[in-house]
Amino acid sequence: MSAFDQELQARLNSIREQGLLRELRRVDSPQGTRIKIGGRELLNFSSNDYLGLANHPALKEAALKAVEKFGAGAGASRLLCGSLAPFHELDETLAAFKGTEAALTFSTGYATALGTITALLGKDDIIIVDKLVHACIVDAAKLSGAKLRVFAHNDCADLEAKLRWANKTRNSKHETRNILIATESIFSMDGDAAPLREIVALKEKYGAWLMVDEAHATGLYGANRRGLAEELGVSDRVEIQMGTLGKALGASGGYICGSRSLIDLLVNRARSFIFSTAPVPAAAAAATAGIKLVISSEGKSLHEQLWTRVVTFQSAIGHRSSAVPSTIIPIIIGDEAAAVAAANALRAQNIFVPAIRYPTVARGAARLRVTLTAAHTGADVQTLAHALDATRNSQHV
């Protein structure tokens, strides 16, 4: 073995010894409530395909049509010659869906955060993020060179303390510094909701900007299913509305919705947009179909079905229903090895629930992360609840 590979093997061994080794599991079926892994069919509670659109006929047909008309690849960055019609249709559909002046899509949600935060902030600026915000926002904040401050999870008093400090720093310098607050609306690993009304009030009080990542809320909350900001009536007061096209919308890609100036600036300054080949046209067409479906009457009934499943599951496992319900239901175990053992025990019963460990969550905060979708039946949900009960009893988790 080469010295290079020896070094890497030593690092992998250390990851393995901590019970943190991750491996890819090959899935031989489309995304859905039943997935095929290793020749077995598993009941799937791991996907973020909340409305069951990833394998929906309308999205597949839109993707196929886009392939027929626009081919397999986009050929270049959108700023060179790759700005194919399906991307423009998607941007327009998104802006209309979210009720904003404009929208811009990126190849992934991750690339969206990287491109947007680095376009907006530099080393003289300040970014204040929730402790549990997604890795893409943390990475973007670091890459931007801005001063990074972290406030305790969903803690507005701590956010205000950080804002007071930022404001003082800003006023003591002669140049104008910008302050950006970034949070998720529904948190990806805990399923809890950010106090967006209070955060909006604070950012206005201190003259900061606000970026809200609605990755796990787009399509799921609000009268028009735009997200939690809509449900809480603060959409118009959030400067930068971010999300992904890869979860409830059933396709792939990321987006920013906001003012025309924001979008024009991103086209000129977001490096992950500028220096990257446009996604395949089929992805954009599928996402457009996903949005159309979400706002249709079928979307409305899928939405209702999803929340029925959530209520059923929470009462079956004796969870208190929270003020803002979520499709993400974490079952906190703590110890990494115990979480993996619990996931293995479920898999032995043909149920797939992922064990989430460091670095996705803090050390010692390992958990089973159950996600429910509109495609699950009431019986599926009961099967999981019973299996969890049995696992709990046998493992004392």
Ligand SMILES: *Cc1c(COP(=O)(O)O)cnc(C)c1O
């Ligand atoms: C999944 C996720 C992203 C990244 O989106 P992708 O389209 O998967 O790259 C960003 N933020 C949050 C909170 C997420 O859960």
